[in-house]
Amino acid sequence: MDEQPDPRRLAVWRAFLEAHAALIDVLEAELQAAHALPLTWYDVLVQLSEAPGHCLRMQDLARSVLLSKSGLTRLFDRMEQAGLVERRPFPADRRGTLAALTPAGEERLRRAAPAHLAGVLRHFARHLAEAEADTLTAFFARVRAALPGRLRIDGPV
Amino acid sequence: MDEQPDPRRLAVWRAFLEAHAALIDVLEAELQAAHALPLTWYDVLVQLSEAPGHCLRMQDLARSVLLSKSGLTRLFDRMEQAGLVERRPFPADRRGTLAALTPAGEERLRRAAPAHLAGVLRHFARHLAEAEADTLTAFFARVRAALPGRLRIDGPV
DNA sequence: ACATTATTGTTGTATCTGCAACTATCACCA
DNA sequence: TGGTGATAGTTGCAGATACAACAATAATGT
Structure with a gap:
């Protein structure tokens, strides 16, 4: 492939990062203001509600919400204390x-x-x-597919 | 307005979030492995090197690297201790x-x-x-432009 | 059957971040 | 000139996350 520095493509990367940061900020702020829900909590609720039987193994849920095992354990603790979710034996x-x-x-x-x-x-x-939507989804999917799954999952080396 | 759930556009959002998370993970891991640099440190170095005179006010730098004032203070402390940056009176x-x-x-x-x-x-x-690059940059720029600047900057209400 | 290894979720600890409060300095205006 | 408010950066503190170590359980091989 042609590997020139290519400022056009670098610009996309910058724009991507900035748009992401700004979007997360606003959406988080809005969700927090309107329903006192952090985005991570919302994400957990969504993933569970979309799961068959409205429940998931902890580890699968962790992967779904892009969190480490321990990260989810603590997040789930907080949400359980708030009464929004619960642990059940499997x-x-x-x-x-x-x-x-x-x-x-x-x-x-x-x-x-x-x-x-x-x-x-x-x-x-x-x-x-309308037309851009599919192009973009496809692009992100290509990116995602070429990438290794989550690194930085915890557990011993 | 038409408020159908519109799964096509929702899919873009999901793909966007997942691609971002995965990208940050890999790039961070690679940069860390190859040069022992967290992405945030790299970002600080880049912003400073691109600034006129290779220096910036702390607050401007904070905005550039998408961090709060206090966040940057601490990050900068660490980098200063590592000898990569320094504070100068203004x-x-x-x-x-x-x-x-x-x-x-x-x-x-x-x-x-x-x-x-x-x-x-x-x-x-x-x-x-090639053609998609500009489309995408334009899209992200539109998103960014329509958004408020950084919320969650710190300081009193 | 038993020993070894892998997997699941939790916990100890360290790191990183933001908010609010604080100090020092500046800007403005009467 | 003095006073009031705004701004720059730092700090105390709390929240959230990851890594590593751990206990409990399961899977596998012999």
């Missing part, structure tokens, strides 16, 4: 734990989702022409 | 401090930059067709 494998949504968690998500999705639309997707 | 306004690159910092950046830029190219820009 009979099939007694090492495992099932992370499940409580009714309160479902309700909280149901109330917060519309505003958040509207935010994503307003701040992000709105700027996307 | 005569024109004695409240201010100039963040400057040391020769060691310049040297470190000069050695690390090629590998990092190659990484950005290999993991990100390579998947981008």
